Amino acid sequence: MGAEVEPIIGRYVRTQISGQSHRIYFEEAGAGIPLLCLHTAGADARQFQHLLLDEQITEHFRVIAFDMPWHGKSSPPVGYQDKDYCLTTALYSESIRSFCAALALDRPVVMGCSMGGRIVLHLAQAFPDEFRAVIGLEAADHQTPWYDTSWLHRPDIHGGEVCAALISGLVAPQSPEEHRWETLWGYLQSGPGVFKGDLHFYREDSDYRDRVKDIDTEKCPVYLLTGEYDFSCEPSDTLRTAEAIAGSQVEIMEALGHFPISENPDQFRRYILPVLDRIRAGS
Amino acid sequence: MAKSGFEDLADQVNRNSALVHRGRFLDVDFLVVDGDTPYWISVREGRIAEISAGQALLRSWAFAIRATSEAWRTFWQATPPPGFHDLFALCKGGHAKIEGDLQPLMANLRYIKEVLATPRTSGLEDHGR
Numbered sequence: 001m002g003a004e005v006e007p008i009i010g011r012y013v014r015t016q017i018s019g020q021s022h023r024i025y026f027e028e029a030g031a032g033i034p035l036l037c038l039h040t041a042g043a044d045a046r047q048f049q050h051l052l053l054d055e056q057i058t059e060h061f062r063v064i065a066f067d068m069p070w071h072g073k074s075s076p077p078v079g080y081q082d083k084d085y086c087l088t089t090a091l092y093s094e095s096i097r098s099f100c101a102a103l104a105l106d107r108p109v110v111m112g113c114s115m116g117g118r119i120v121l122h123l124a125q126a127f128p129d130e131f132r133a134v135i136g137l138e139a140a141d142h143q144t145p146w147y148d149t150s151w152l153h154r155p156d157i158h159g160g161e162v163c164a165a166l167i168s169g170l171v172a173p174q175s176p177e178e179h180r181w182e183t184l185w186g187y188l189q190s191g192p193g194v195f196k197g198d199l200h201f202y203r204e205d206s207d208y209r210d211r212v213k214d215i216d217t218e219k220c221p222v223y224l225l226t227g228e229y230d231f232s233c234e235p236s237d238t239l240r241t242a243e244a245i246a247g248s249q250v251e252i253m254e255a256l257g258h259f260p261i262s263e264n265p266d267q268f269r270r271y272i273l274p275v276l277d278r279i280r281a282g283s
Numbered sequence: 284m285a286k287s288g289f290e291d292l293a294d295q296v297n298r299n300s301a302l303v304h305r306g307r308f309l310d311v312d313f314l315v316v317d318g319d320t321p322y323w324i325s326v327r328e329g330r331i332a333e334i335s336a337g338q339a340l341l342r343s344w345a346f347a348i349r350a351t352s353e354a355w356r357t358f359w360q361a362t363p364p365p366g367f368h369d370l371f372a373l374c375k376g377g378h379a380k381i382e383g384d385l386q387p388l389m390a391n392l393r394y395i396k397e398v399l400a401t402p403r404t405s406g407l408e409d410h411g412r
Contacts, residue, residue, distance in 0.1 A: 169369025
């Protein structure tokens with residue numbers, strides 16, 4: 001009997017972002033409605049491997065997850081060594097739309113977690129014709145910063161170790177050890193200053209509180225799911241955001257934290273499968 | 284009031300060889316305060332060399348972590364409720380406060396977090412409940 005080979009396929013696509021060439025690594029599985037997945041700050045697309053392996057999802061959706069530049073297997077652009085990585089709403093949005101154009105995705109559903117959940121609100125508001133629906137996981141229109149990010153990138157502290165130890169508390173206590181530690185490994189592995197650079201977007205350049213009310217959910221439906229143990233994007237942050245977006249649908253997920261996709265895949269599917277069914281019914 | 288989870292912390296930490304190994308580069312004196320009771324904790328090469336409870340004038344510490352007794356006991360439950368499951372969750376919720384020189388804390392964050400959470404896994408999670 002041969003080894004088990006999984007159906008996930010990983011490839012690179014070349015694209016231009018901000019006038020620079022990039023090789024973007026992505027993984028995909030399934031066929032049907034394109035479902036584009038955006039990982040959290042300081043991590044990579046491996047967070048979505050459980051979704052990519054879920055036949056109940058891939059039966060109807062072409063699930064695609066890519067590593068943002070500087071993350072996972074997508075290298076930083078040429079000349080990275082002389083600057084600090086710093087993500088903005090404009091750069092993040094352009095990166096996602098460049099990737100969609102490169103793969104010629106037809107109005108994908110876009111699902112993002114944490115900073116990915118933040119940017120999908122911008123996409124729904126600014127480019128409603130380009131996306132079939134957005135799903136924000138651990139998403140809100142704004143959060144009050146709760147710690148000093150200068151600890152994340154300095155020579156007397158190991159960046160990977162401190163990032164992982166910091167965010168470890170955002171995993172729910174009920175999440176299985178195997179998945180908790182696999183989630184943390186993404187942070188332990190991240191490049192120097194990358195989590196901090198992502199948090200520039202998350203904290204400094206994505207206050208959408210005055211803009212989310214302009215989202216037209218008739219054009220681009222909005223679904224928001226947040227774990228009860230997330231004290232970074234607190235359930236109250238998500239509920240406030242949902243209240244501001246007429247027609248949005250929101251649910252607070254039990255026994256989950258800030259990384260529902262990877263920290264407890266079985267628990268997460270209880271919440272995401274009905275959302276995907278609704279999107280499919282509306283397509 | 285039931286006894287604090289910090290009373291038996293030294294034995295529990297020092298018996299955990301993986302935890303001691305993780306902290307092997309750390310020598311630090313820090314303070315934790317459970318309600319009104321200060322616990323002075325000295326770590327040497329990842330082992331807790333000494334814990335002494337009670338007021339001690341002019342004793343220095345690198346960093347201090349203060350929380351109410353109620354907060355620590357909720358934190359030590361086997362499955363703490365949201366907001367009480369992590370040191371920084373306690374701080375963000377206003378139940379705990381961290382002061383002092385945070386460099387040794389942040390450089391050894393996993394170790395310190397696991398030391399503070401040790402009573403949770405040692406069968407003392409009831410703590411008077």
